[in-house]
Amino acid sequence: MTAYGPSSGPPTSASSDRPSLVIVGAGPRGTGLIERIAANAPELYAGSGLDIHLVDPHQPGAGRIWRQAQSPLLWMNSHAEDVTMFTDETVTMAGPVREGPTLHEWAGIDGRTFADRQLQGAYLSWVHDRAVAALPPEITVHHHPRRALRVGGAHEGRQQVWLEGLARPLLADLVVLALGHLDAELGADQRALTSYAREHGLVHLPPDFTADSDLSALRAGEPVLVRGFGLAFVDLMVLLTEGRGGRYEGDVYVPSGREPVLYVGSRRGVPYHSKIGYDLSGERPPLPRFLGPAEVEALLARPDRFDFRRDVWPLVEKELGFAHYHRLFTAHPERTTVAWTDFEEKYAAADAVEREALVSAAVPDPSDRLDLAALDHPLDGMRYATHEDLQEGLRGYIEDDLRRRHDASHSADLAVFLGLLSVYGQLVRLGDIGPWWHGFFSYLASGPPGPRLRQIPALSRAGVLKFVGADMTVRAEDGVFRASSATVPGHSVEARALVEARLPEPTLGRARDPLLRALHTDGAAETPDGLLRVDPVDGRVLDRAGRPHPRRFALGPFTDGRTPGAFTRPRTGGPAFRQNDATARAALAFLRDLACRAAA
Numbered sequence: 001m002t003a004y005g006p007s008s009g010p011p012t013s014a015s016s017d018r019p020s021l022v023i024v025g026a027g028p029r030g031t032g033l034i035e036r037i038a039a040n041a042p043e044l045y046a047g048s049g050l051d052i053h054l055v056d057p058h059q060p061g062a063g064r065i066w067r068q069a070q071s072p073l074l075w076m077n078s079h080a081e082d083v084t085m086f087t088d089e090t091v092t093m094a095g096p097v098r099e100g101p102t103l104h105e106w107a108g109i110d111g112r113t114f115a116d117r118q119l120q121g122a123y124l125s126w127v128h129d130r131a132v133a134a135l136p137p138e139i140t141v142h143h144h145p146r147r148a149l150r151v152g153g154a155h156e157g158r159q160q161v162w163l164e165g166l167a168r169p170l171l172a173d174l175v176v177l178a179l180g181h182l183d184a185e186l187g188a189d190q191r192a193l194t195s196y197a198r199e200h201g202l203v204h205l206p207p208d209f210t211a212d213s214d215l216s217a218l219r220a221g222e223p224v225l226v227r228g229f230g231l232a233f234v235d236l237m238v239l240l241t242e243g244r245g246g247r248y249e250g251d252v253y254v255p256s257g258r259e260p261v262l263y264v265g266s267r268r269g270v271p272y273h274s275k276i277g278y279d280l281s282g283e284r285p286p287l288p289r290f291l292g293p294a295e296v297e298a299l300l301a302r303p304d305r306f307d308f309r310r311d312v313w314p315l316v317e318k319e320l321g322f323a324h325y326h327r328l329f330t331a332h333p334e335r336t337t338v339a340w341t342d343f344e345e346k347y348a349a350a351d352a353v354e355r356e357a358l359v360s361a362a363v364p365d366p367s368d369r370l371d372l373a374a375l376d377h378p379l380d381g382m383r384y385a386t387h388e389d390l391q392e393g394l395r396g397y398i399e400d401d402l403r404r405r406h407d408a409s410h411s412a413d414l415a416v417f418l419g420l421l422s423v424y425g426q427l428v429r430l431g432d433i434g435p436w437w438h439g440f441f442s443y444l445a446s447g448p449p450g451p452r453l454r455q456i457p458a459l460s461r462a463g464v465l466k467f468v469g470a471d472m473t474v475r476a477e478d479g480v481f482r483a484s485s486a487t488v489p490g491h492s493v494e495a496r497a498l499v500e501a502r503l504p505e506p507t508l509g510r511a512r513d514p515l516l517r518a519l520h521t522d523g524a525a526e527t528p529d530g531l532l533r534v535d536p537v538d539g540r541v542l543d544r545a546g547r548p549h550p551r552r553f554a555l556g557p558f559t560d561g562r563t564p565g566a567f568t569r570p571r572t573g574g575p576a577f578r579q580n581d582a583t584a585r586a587a588l589a590f591l592r593d594l595a596c597r598a599a600a
Contacts, residue, residue, distance in 0.1 A: 018051050019173050019595055020172050020174075021053070021587060022174070023052065023175075024056070024175065024178065024179060025055070025177065025178035026056035026060035026061070026128070027056065027063025027064065027065065027066070027124070027180045028061075028063065028066070028180070029178040029576070029580070030060070030063075031127055031128040032085060032576065033584055034131040035098065035134070035580070036577075036580045036581045037052070037135065037139075038098075038131055038135045039095050039098045040581070042136065043095075043096075044592055045136070047138065048592065049138045049139070050140070051139075051140050051142065052142070054143045054144065055144045055147075055148045055170070056144075057146055057147055059121075060128045061121070061126070061129070062120075062121035062124045063124070064180070065117075065180065065209070068118050070117060071239060073239065073242055074117050074238065075117065075449060076120055077231055077234075077446060077448055078569070079104075079275070080104035080107065080109055080113045080114070080115045081104045081111030082569045083103040083104075083123075083568075083569075084100070084567070084569070084570045086099050086101070086127075087099065088570060090571045093578050103115060107122075114451070146164045146165060146166070148161055149164055149515060150514060150515055151519065155549065155550065156551075158171050158173060159173070159552070160172070173551065174553070175551060176553040176583065177532075177553065177555070178555050179515075181209070181557055182504065182557075183208075183512040184504035184510045185511075192476075194206060196476040202481065202497065204481075204497075204500075205217075205500060207503060207504045208503075209232075209503065210236050219497075220257060220258045222260050223496075224262050224263065224495055224499060225263050225474060225481050226263065226265075226499045227264075227474060227501060227502075228500060228501030229269070230272050230442065230443070230447075231272065231442075231447075232502050232503060233271070234452050236262075237262065237455070237456070237459065244258040248458060251454070252461075253455070253462040253464065261463065261465075262464065262465045263483060263495065264465065264468060264501075265467065266472060267470065267471060268376070268378060269378075269394075269467070269468070270379065271398065271453060271456060273447045274402050274448065274450045276414050277405060278406065278411070278414070280418070282330065282331055283326075284415075285418060287323060288319065288422050288426060289319060290319045291315040291318070291319040291426050292426060295315055296430060299430060306430075308433045308436075312430070316423050316427075316437075318355070319423055320370065320372065320416055321370050323415040323416055324370040325347065326344075326415065327414070327415035336362055337361065337363075337364060370412070375444065379470040380470070384469075389488075390467055391460055391467055394467045399457055402450060420441055420444060420445045420564075421445070421564065421569065421572050421573075422572075422573070424441055424564040424575070425563075428536075428561060428575045428579075429536050431533070431536060431560040431561070432527035432529055445564070468485050468487075468488075468493060469485025469486070469487025470486070472484070472485045481494065481496070481498045505530065507530025508520040509526070516532070519532070519541070523543050523544055524541055525541075525546070527560050532559045532560065534553070534554050534555075534560060536561060538553070538582045538585075539555050539579060550590070553583050553586070555580065563576040563579065
């Protein structure tokens with residue numbers, strides 16, 4: 001039986017001669033790696049001893065983000081049936097498939113439920129325990145509930161992983177960084193706002209994980225400027241309304257009187273699109289079609305560095321359009337004027353201008369056409385005469401979005417969602433393509449549950465939440481924070497509190513994690529956007545000359561191999577699973593060969 005339990009120090013001298021793998025981060029990504037090690041070990045590592053050391057101050061499986069000690073009001077933003085930690089036949093990988101239950105199957109809940117994060121944490125802990133139990137008996141797992149501070153050691157020799165509070169390091173033949181989402185030191189603009197707030201007795205909450213933020217300084221009835229309208233905002237909204245005793249009676253919000261008044265704006269000025277509230281029936285779009293492995297290989301083979309907007313985005317547009325129109329023509333042919341086979345042939349051969357003319361002729365209703373630019377900038381050029389007009393206009397916009405995203409007659413939207421997943425799975429192989437794509441994907445495909453989005457108009461009608469508009473600007477002047485937007489010309493809002501409702505940016509140079517900062521200092525490569533560069537084949541950490549470190553790997557959102565969303569939707573190919581499998585196999589093969597050389 002595999003031994004497993006917390007460890008307060010380095011391995012004993014009796015075990016230090018065994019091969020050793022240190023995994024820093026025991027949350028979902030670390031758990032996924034252990035699951036793949038267990039799946040691949042019978043083929044690649046049979047009969048050899050191995051110590052796996054998990055380094056994480058939080059509970060293995062759930063980690064920090066999905067820990068039990070958080071409000072039950074905080075939900076996942078995926079249906080329970082769309083959350084799995086297990087591979088299936090759609091994942092392209094060398095290792096064996098080991099299927100297991102989705103969250104809803106494990107918990108025995110309705111698949112369309114948006115589970116709270118505490119329940120997801122329990123699922124992750126169970127998955128972790130199952131993965132550890134599946135390891136061969138000669139592989140032993142130790143949990144060290146501490147933070148890792150730095151990694152040292154010769155390029156070709158054993159690594160040393162220094163832990164907080166310990167005088168001696170863990171010795172490791174290989175190290176895998178699976179750190180998950182990171183905190184970051186403030187940039188110059190945020191430091192200036194924090195300093196201004198301190199000087200004038202104001203409140204400034206910089207980017208943070210909302211569940212970790214101290215919201216007690218946001219006082220009842222007082223205006224609070226909120227910059228950001230994504231998932232971090234939804235968490236903030238929930239904690240400051242229901243979390244302070246408010247309640248909903250149908251579509252009416254009944255305040256407790258303890259809520260502040262939230263003035264929210266962002267670049268787009270609108271919330272992320274609602275999760276789609278129906279299932280896809282009938283034929284799925286055959287993806288990938290215009291952005292698949294061959295196109296990615298061609299981009300990677302270019303002698304010059306490809307440009308995302310010039311070289312990649314046109315392929316993305318064509319792929320998403322193909323998904324959209326395939327569904328429209330096959331599921332709703334009465335809303336088109338030509339046969340799908342004729343349209344598809346012309347669509348495949350057309351450039352962007354020709355496609356626009358083709359769509360205009362074949363799809364009479366503009367609401368049935370895919371306009372990605374309009375989706376990305378819904379308030380562009382829109383002006384409201386008064387602040388009150390904007391409130392009414394955005395309530396209508398959100399309610400229209402909710403209706404559409406829960407109406408199967410618009411099932412082409414779900415096909416686009418599947419197209420986005422397919423595209424992201426391909427783009428992962430290109431490395432760092434800049435932050436815009438990730439934000440666009442999240443806005444369209446990773447928005448809040450419909451019930452949460454439905455609460456926003458109710459809070460607006462109750463006067464607890466007010467919209468500021470698109471391209472919201474915040475000025476620190478006259479002893480207050482002042483926000484405005486061109487959406488309502490000449491109007492501004494002032495407040496003594498400002499909340500940045502977004503996550504910290506995972507950059508190497510500003511990471512609060514001391515281990516990553518030390519790697520950066522020691523020569524690990526970073527992308528222009530500050531992500532850790534890794535080998536796309538197996539996740540090995542790259543140096544600034546592009547050389548992979550033989551004994552260090554990294555997986556997760558702080559790398560340029562980051563994947564869409566926190567979890568994988570079943571039977572969608574799961575690029576995170578593919579990465580976990582490749583890293584596990586590379587690690588096991590290295591350790592096997594190392595053991596063979598030692599025995600020779």
